[in-house]
Amino acid sequence: MKTVFINCSPKKRFCASSYFLFLQRLFVSGEKVTETLRTPADHDRVLEQLRDAQAVVFGLPLYVDGIPSHLLRFMEKMETFCKENDLKLSVYCIANNGFIEGKQNEPLMRVFENFCIRARLTWGGGVGIGGGVMLNVTRILFLVEIALLVLNIVLSAVNSGNFFPKEAWISFAENAALLLYFNLGALFYLARMGRHISRLEFSGKKYTRILIPSFIFIIFADIFFVIISIFEGGIFRGWLAKKQ
Numbered sequence: 001m002k003t004v005f006i007n008c009s010p011k012k013r014f015c016a017s018s019y020f021l022f023l024q025r026l027f028v029s030g031e032k033v034t035e036t037l038r039t040p041a042d043h044d045r046v047l048e049q050l051r052d053a054q055a056v057v058f059g060l061p062l063y064v065d066g067i068p069s070h071l072l073r074f075m076e077k078m079e080t081f082c083k084e085n086d087l088k089l090s091v092y093c094i095a096n097n098g099f100i101e102g103k104q105n106e107p108l109m110r111v112f113e114n115f116c117i118r119a120r121l122t123w124g125g126g127v128g129i130g131g132g133v134m135l136n137v138t139r140i141l142f143l144v145e146i147a148l149l150v151l152n153i154v155l156s157a158v159n160s161g162n163f164f165p166k167e168a169w170i171s172f173a174e175n176a177a178l179l180l181y182f183n184l185g186a187l188f189y190l191a192r193m194g195r196h197i198s199r200l201e202f203s204g205k206k207y208t209r210i211l212i213p214s215f216i217f218i219i220f221a222d223i224f225f226v227i228i229s230i231f232e233g234g235i236f237r238g239w240l241a242k243k244q
Contacts, residue, residue, distance in 0.1 A: 001030035002053045003197060006046060008037045008060035008071045016136035017059035020094045020129065023187065024057060027194025043074055047081050055090045055124070055197050058112070061132065062097035065107045079119040090200045091116050092124040092193060096132025098225075100217045102207035104130065109205050124196065125203035127189045131210030131217060133224070135186060138179045145175050182210050 005025060009015035025032055033053075035046045050056060060071060067075075082089065093112045095105040105128030116123035129135065152168035185208035196203035210217065 001055065001198070001200070003028050003030060003032050003055040003057060004046075004049045004053045005032065005034045005057045005059065006037050007034065008058055008068065008074075010038055010068060010070060012038075014136065014140065015061075016096045016132040017061060017094070019136045019139050020096060020127075020132070020186065020190065021057065021059040024059070024094060024190045024194055024197075027191045027197075028057075029198040037074055038070065040070075040073065043077055046074070047078060050078070050081070050087060050089065051085060053089060054200060055092065057092045057094065057197065059094045060096075060108075062095055062099075062105050062108055065104070067108055067111055075115055075119075079115070082119050082121060088122070090122045090124040090197070092197055092203065093126030094129070094190070094193075095126060096129040096135075098131070098133050098221070100130050100209055100214050100221075102128040102130035102209045104128070105207065106205070122200075122202075124201070125193065125205055127186070127193055128205070128207040129186050129209065130207070131212075131221075134217065134221065135183055135210050137224075138182050142176065142179050145172055145179075148172070182212060185209060185211055 005021045007015070007018050007021055009017035011017075021034065025034070033049055035049055036042065037046055058071075060068060063069075081087070091112065093109060095108050097104045105126075109126050109128065112126065113123045115121075149168055149172040152165055153163060156162045156165040156168065189206045189208050192206070193203040
């Protein structure tokens, strides 16, 4: 069985959609192909991958309670392509949003369900994930933890000849366990849907979130988006922008 995973995030690097698609791939058996969809130039290449596939998994962010406009254009073309070639695909979706509740993705899931009816495809269900941006940050933090562990091992080896510094390993294990805990909800439902994808079964719509209290999430989310707005679209960008 061939499953095509389509990353529909407009971001080029470190997007949450790619992270969740990576996790989903771990739980799906058979041939697996990953594609990126950002511009009309990607349409024909992705459609050709669907020609001999049995399942397709869309990974995307929630934009204004719906599907990003560039994906809507692709879905229009995909509908025609599937009808003309009489494709019998099972369609699944992994949607993430910046809000704390994964239930915010419900309108997006309905769009996919209606699309499948119109394109004569099989709607397999999806997973809606709240706090997707913050969960994506945990991936980066885990890599940082690995780098710090390696650095501590090297320093310990140089200074004392000990390649297994106990405190460094304990600290790494504690932080890794904490990051894993934050992801448990997403991992559980992706593993569940992965089993259904491998069998081409209906998975249903399931919603989860980053596993931290809402009031803590709001504090960190506010800090994160303030920093992003300052450096990517606010004060400093205006100062550093090339003047006409």
